[in-house]
Amino acid sequence: MSNLLHILPPTAFVLLLGAITTLVVSLCGNALGLIIGTTVCLMRISLHRTARVVAATYISFFRGVPLLVQLLIVYYFLPMIGLDLPPFFAAVIGLGLCSAAYQAENLRGGFLIIPKGQAEAARAFAYTPAQTRRYILIPQALRAAAPALINEMILILKASSLVSVVGVADLTRESQNIVARDLNPIKWYLIAALIYLVINFILARLGATLERRLNVGYGAATL
Amino acid sequence: MTFSLSLLGQYAPQLLKGFELTVIVWLAGSLFAVVLGFALGCALLSKHSGLTFPVRCYVEFFRGTPLLVQLFVAYYGGPSIGITLSAFTVGVVGLGLYGAAYFAEIFRAGFASVPAGQIDAARSFGIPVWSRIRRIILPQMLVLSVPPGITLLIILLKDTAILSIVTVPELTFQVTGMTIETFAFVEPFAVLAALYWALTELVSFLGRRTEYRLGRYLK
Amino acid sequence: MDEPGMSETSNGRAALLSVSNVSKWFGDHQVLNSVSLSVQRSEVVCVIGPSGSGKSTLLRCINFLEEYQSGEILIRGKLIGYATTASGQRVRDSDRNIDALRREVAMVFQQFNLWPHMSVLDNVAQPLILVYGKPKSDAYSKARAVLEKVGLGDKIDEYPLRLSGGQQQRVGIARALAVEPAAILFDEPTSSLDPELVGEVLQVMKQLAREGMTMVIVTHEMHFAAEVADRVIFLDRGVKVEEGTPKDVFFNPKHERTRRFLETWAERNSLFTKNLAETVQRTPDV
Numbered sequence: 013m014s015n016l017l018h019i020l021p022p023t024a025f026v027l028l029l030g031a032i033t034t035l036v037v038s039l040c041g042n043a044l045g046l047i048i049g050t051t052v053c054l055m056r057i058s059l060h061r062t063a064r065v066v067a068a069t070y071i072s073f074f075r076g077v078p079l080l081v082q083l084l085i086v087y088y089f090l091p092m093i094g095l096d097l098p099p100f101f102a103a104v105i106g107l108g109l110c111s112a113a114y115q116a117e118n119l120r121g122g123f124l125i126i127p128k129g130q131a132e133a134a135r136a137f138a139y140t141p142a143q144t145r146r147y148i149l150i151p152q153a154l155r156a157a158a159p160a161l162i163n164e165m166i167l168i169l170k171a172s173s174l175v176s177v178v179g180v181a182d183l184t185r186e187s188q189n190i191v192a193r194d195l196n197p198i199k200w201y202l203i204a205a206l207i208y209l210v211i212n213f214i215l216a217r218l219g220a221t222l223e224r225r226l227n228v229g230y231g232a233a234t235l
Numbered sequence: 236m237t238f239s240l241s242l243l244g245q246y247a248p249q250l251l252k253g254f255e256l257t258v259i260v261w262l263a264g265s266l267f268a269v270v271l272g273f274a275l276g277c278a279l280l281s282k283h284s285g286l287t288f289p290v291r292c293y294v295e296f297f298r299g300t301p302l303l304v305q306l307f308v309a310y311y312g313g314p315s316i317g318i319t320l321s322a323f324t325v326g327v328v329g330l331g332l333y334g335a336a337y338f339a340e341i342f343r344a345g346f347a348s349v350p351a352g353q354i355d356a357a358r359s360f361g362i363p364v365w366s367r368i369r370r371i372i373l374p375q376m377l378v379l380s381v382p383p384g385i386t387l388l389i390i391l392l393k394d395t396a397i398l399s400i401v402t403v404p405e406l407t408f409q410v411t412g413m414t415i416e417t418f419a420f421v422e423p424f425a426v427l428a429a430l431y432w433a434l435t436e437l438v439s440f441l442g443r444r445t446e447y448r449l450g451r452y453l454k
Numbered sequence: 455m456d457e458p459g460m461s462e463t464s465n466g467r468a469a470l471l472s473v474s475n476v477s478k479w480f481g482d483h484q485v486l487n488s489v490s491l492s493v494q495r496s497e498v499v500c501v502i503g504p505s506g507s508g509k510s511t512l513l514r515c516i517n518f519l520e521e522y523q524s525g526e527i528l529i530r531g532k533l534i535g536y537a538t539t540a541s542g543q544r545v546r547d548s549d550r551n552i553d554a555l556r557r558e559v560a561m562v563f564q565q566f567n568l569w570p571h572m573s574v575l576d577n578v579a580q581p582l583i584l585v586y587g588k589p590k591s592d593a594y595s596k597a598r599a600v601l602e603k604v605g606l607g608d609k610i611d612e613y614p615l616r617l618s619g620g621q622q623q624r625v626g627i628a629r630a631l632a633v634e635p636a637a638i639l640f641d642e643p644t645s646s647l648d649p650e651l652v653g654e655v656l657q658v659m660k661q662l663a664r665e666g667m668t669m670v671i672v673t674h675e676m677h678f679a680a681e682v683a684d685r686v687i688f689l690d691r692g693v694k695v696e697e698g699t700p701k702d703v704f705f706n707p708k709h710e711r712t713r714r715f716l717e718t719w720a721e722r723n724s725l726f727t728k729n730l731a732e733t734v735q736r737t738p739d740v
Contacts, residue, residue, distance in 0.1 A: 072432070072436065073428075073432055075435075076393075076431060076432040076435040076436055076439075077393070077428040077431045077432050077435075078393040078394070078395075078396035078397070078407070078431055079393070080396045080397055080399070080400075080407065081396055081407060081424060081427055081428050081431060082428070084411075084420075084424050085421060085424045085425065085428060088414075088420035088421050088424065089421050092421060127565070127567075129563060129565045129566075129567035130567055130569055130570075132519060132563070132567060133561070133563060133567035133568075133569070134569075135519060135556075136517055136519060136556060136560070136561040136563075137556070137560065137561075137581040137585055137629075137633065138553035138554075138556040138557045138581075138585045139581070139584060139585060140549070140553070141549075143584050143585075147580065147584065148569055151571050152569075152570070152571050155571060170299075170300070170301045170302075171301070172301075173301035173302075173303045173304055174301075174303060174397070176303070177400060184301065184303060184304060184307075187304075187307075188307070191311065195315075196315070197307065197308070197311040197312040197315055198308060198312035198315055198316065201304055201307045201308040201311070201312060202308060202312075204304055205296070205300040205301075205304045205305065205308065206300075208299065208300045208301060208304065209295070209296065209299040209300055212299045213299070
């Protein structure tokens with residue numbers, strides 16, 4: 013790592029750190045969003061009306077309010093309930109809560125695609141509803157929603173530029189710092205933009221590969 | 236939690252101005268985005284790679300990079316090459332260029348979704364090119380573009396909040412200023428959230444009505 | 455033809471499955487009208503009838519995939535779906551109790567309903583592990599054995615969607631066999647299959663019948679019913695119109711509706727009607 017320090021000019025190194033921070037924040041936010049999103053989705057398709065209403069309200073709120081505002085609220089709210097955490101955590105929580113709303117809808121699409129007969133067969137073999145969800149429905153919903161979920165990762169990555177506002181040293185914040193010292197805003201901001209572009213491109217490629225791998229077992233139904 | 240409504244009343248004129256600006260920037264930026272996006276979408280239909288390649292680059296850049304960074308390039312970078320624009324202009328233009336890339340894709344997909352059979356039928360009846368475009372292709376393409384278009388408009392509405400970071404004095408900017416002065420943070424932001432929520436729900440609702448009316452025309 | 459609800463057949467043996475005066479409504483529409491049926495151990499009962507007659511619904515009531523509003527369905531003498539409260543009221547039973555009874559019967563579906571994200575082996579073994587609490591090694595050996603039995607021993611690691619329809623249905627039968635049920639319910643098992651694939655499935659079903667499995671089969675395959683069924687039931691618009699041995703029902707139907715149904719079927723399958731008679735003659739009376 014220290015070799016890297018010698019080879020790279022300081023600005024490049026700082027941008028690299030920023031890019032890594034961006035990636036980490038995005039991944040954590042995405043993961044949190046998936047966990048919360050799965051729960052919200054299950055509530056959304058639940059048989060109990062209250063759960064459905066709560067889930068629908070959650071989705072409506074977190075999709076209807078700008079992410080920036082959500083991040084600001086989380087950032088100022090956490091200290092109020094005694095959680096004095098570094099901005100990184102507020103960022104991940106904010107991203108996660110917001111992403112969950114979108115992931116819940118993506119997953120719902122995944123659930124809706126599953127033919128009804130499969131859950132029925134599980135019922136006939138005396139699976140409990142929890143077993144049916146865990147072993148039959150969720151694996152397939154995740155597979156079906158995989159393209160949308162991967163797309164969500166790319167969206168989170170772009171949205172993560174907002175965490176610079178709540179003090180996270182991500183790519184955007186680091187490029188701002190460089191411009192403050194070095195001036196030359198066009199050059200540095202365009203470089204930052206390009207880095208985002210490259211990361212997104214790589215993610216899109218990974219996504220396509222993942223999609224292909226997941227569909228291996230399915231193939232085309234033979235006669 | 237000390238939240239007094241009087242505080243709200245005190246700042247009401249600023250908040251109102253901010254709200255007004257949010258709507259104006261949103262509408263202006265969206266108009267820009269739709270018009271430019273339409274032109275770009277049409278360009279993408281061309282068979283000349285000399286035309287499609289640069290447009291494709293444009294679309295990939297503006298869709299693949301964060302809006303915030305794009306705004307930084309325009310707002311902070313502009314002066315360094317001699318173009319000093321007001322925050323408002325940067326906001327509208329920034330939102331417009333960003334939105335245009337997405338609308339370009341929506342319109343391109345809309346064109347592609349018009350059933351080829353209809354175009355063939357029109358040609359076989361000898362209907363001239365411009366009429367074909369005006370009466371058959373365009374109406375259907377527009378109807379297909381409405382649902383994703385409305386979704387995009389709502390996204391642009393929410394993204395106006397980001398403009399506050401480059402000092403466009405819209406609603407979020409005003410509320411942030413208010414919290415800095417009053418040291419009350421969560422409550423004003425919560426009200427801000429509620430306002431956006433109401434606004435986006437309203438636009439969604441109008442959007443669904445429009446889709447419904449258009450859907451009836453299709454049937 | 456109304457019969458008093460019975461859980462004992464005329465020769466005194468307790469019925470394995472007993473459906474007594476079961477009625478079911480979907481909203482205002484009555485799909486089952488006081489249907490009774492009793493199935494003994496090792497019996498093969500075929501249910502035939504036009505579409506919309508309620509045959510599938512009847513089958514699905516037996517394992518309570520569909521609720522029935524009146525009447526009783528007993529599996530091994532125990533009522534499925536409902537329990538009686540202390541005050542004598544009938545209420546929907548707990549899921550635990552319903553599941554306990556579901557474990558006694560297995561079902562084979564028209565659309566196969568295999569789980570596509572798991573291998574064939576897992577499809578058959580998983581119910582044993584999750585529901586019947588078998589240790590994994592036992593479950594997998596049992597699964598292999600049944601898959602071998604239905605002729606798919608070489609396909610255990612394949613995924614369902616890569617198999618032909620006939621193979622998928624055989625996996626479905628294997629899945630049902632693996633749990634060692636008291637009876638297997640077949641819901642139009644061959645109706646979704648291309649004609650040339652029907653045979654392999656019927657083959658397996660015939661073997662099961664020979665081995666003494668208790669089967670209730672909703673089917674359109676008259677030849678199969680003629681060859682294998684101990685009893686045939688004709689259902690029309692939710693009413694049990696005719697019941698008897700294949701010979702009785704196919705060649706001496708007592709009711710006009712049965713006659714008409716068989717005629718319509720015969721017209722469409724004229725090639726086979728002559729052979730049907732031969733098939734029935736060949737099958738020895740019980």
